[in-house]
Amino acid sequence: MSELPSLWRTELWHPMLVHFPIVLLLGAAVLRSLSPFLSEDNARFFNRASRLSLVIGVITAWITVYTGSLADSIVVRELCDPTVLESHENGGYTIAVLFSIAAVLDLGVIKFLPEQKQLLKRITEWAVIGLLLVGSGYVAYTAHLGASLVYQQGAAVYEPTAGCSEFE
Amino acid sequence: MKILVKFTALIALFTLTAISCGESTDVVDSGTYMGTITEVNAEETEIYVNLESGQLVELYFTDTTTLSQNGEEVPFSTIEVDDRVEVTLEKVGQRLDPVSVVLLDN
DSSP states (O other): OOOOOOTTSGGGHHHHHTHHHHHHHHHHHHHHHHGGGSOHHHHHHHHHHHHHHHHHHHHHHHHHHHHHHHHHHHHGGGOSOHHHHHHHHHHHHHHHHHHHHHHHIIIIIIHHSOTTOHHHHHHHHHHHHHHHHHHHHHHHHHHHHHHHHHHTTOTTOOOOOTTOGGGO | OHHHHHHHHHHHHHHHHHHHOSOOOOOOOSEEEEEEEEEEEGGGTEEEEEETTSOEEEEEOOTTOEEEETTEEOOGGGOOTTOEEEEEEEEETTEEEEEEEEEEOO
16 A cells, blocks of 8 residues: 655645745735835835835745755656746746845845935835836746646646555 | 946846846757756756757756766766767657767767
């Protein structure tokens, strides 16, 4: 009788973690994009919430990239179209880099820029919004590729035996 | 104003670099090809081969892949970057399985 494989196997760490950066980074982008249209008080709150989501999102994004590279080496031999995995991997790196740049600009430049540099501050704020929106597009595209890998190619998916004997 | 232009250019440069980063490999038909090894990943028994046609293929050794040099089987650790090789590939879906890899004299 075959044995049911563990849910803690290495290639499953990636799907367990990947939803954190998806939610946090998209959340950061939505909050930051809305802030220019809000009153000063509300905008300040939205910016803080966005900044927190962005920082935690970037950290989890890099952890997800790492767990993805671990899963890659395990599942790639089983796939019928590994080029999808390659695009997914490249998309993941791009997301992590784009949002990291946004986080550095947000934390480093906007926070510590002297008050008199208003124009530079404003441009940086819009650059952050731009990076978050472009990054969000990449999140959608890369997530779509990830779904394709799982639901069309069965990446890391265990196929039960015909008689389901391992569940008895 | 100059600083502003430089700053904007720098952000655009970083963004474009991020977007364009990442390796892109090709898929070719089943057959035998000559090429040069550009990258070796011993841990994953994986090689990248730049074919004479200019295409780059990523190959993961399978349990049945044979590796030889001068007619004798050699271990994976023999492979080095810039080695000239003759690879016989089988295209399975969009995956390339190396059937045999022959190390040629440089």
